Amino acid sequence: MTIYVLCFILFLVGLYGVLTKRDMVKIILSLGIMGYAANLFLVLVGYKNDSVYPILSEGKEVVSMVDPLPQALVLTSIVIELGTTAMIVALAIKIFDKYKTFDITKIRRLQG
Numbered sequence: 102m103t104i105y106v107l108c109f110i111l112f113l114v115g116l117y118g119v120l121t122k123r124d125m126v127k128i129i130l131s132l133g134i135m136g137y138a139a140n141l142f143l144v145l146v147g148y149k150n151d152s153v154y155p156i157l158s159e160g161k162e163v164v165s166m167v168d169p170l171p172q173a174l175v176l177t178s179i180v181i182e183l184g185t186t187a188m189i190v191a192l193a194i195k196i197f198d199k200y201k202t203f204d205i206t207k208i209r210r211l212q213g
Contacts, residue, residue, distance in 0.1 A: 129193065
């Protein structure tokens with residue numbers, strides 16, 4: 102139970118960074134932390150104590166296996182998160198080229 106609470110705290114750290122920071126680079130890093138927390142939670146959901154890998158072999162009787170579905174979801178989530186992060190970084194670079202700053206408050210004042 103403690104590990105789930107720590108996973109939720111990690112997600113809250115990322116959410117705090119997204120909501121309170123003004124620098125776009127810090128916001129992008131905070132989004133990454135939130136993604137890592139979500140992936141960690143998915144892996145923890147599929148974990149069972151004293152379980153074996155989900156690979157069956159002849160002649161062995163398996164009592165309990167680790168659920169492979171959350172692992173597949175995490176792999177998909179990593180690919181989607183990588184693409185999203187690349188798009189956000191490209192957008193931040195274009196905004197920096199135009200406004201010469203990563204500060205969101207200054208960018209809002211320079212609109213027009």
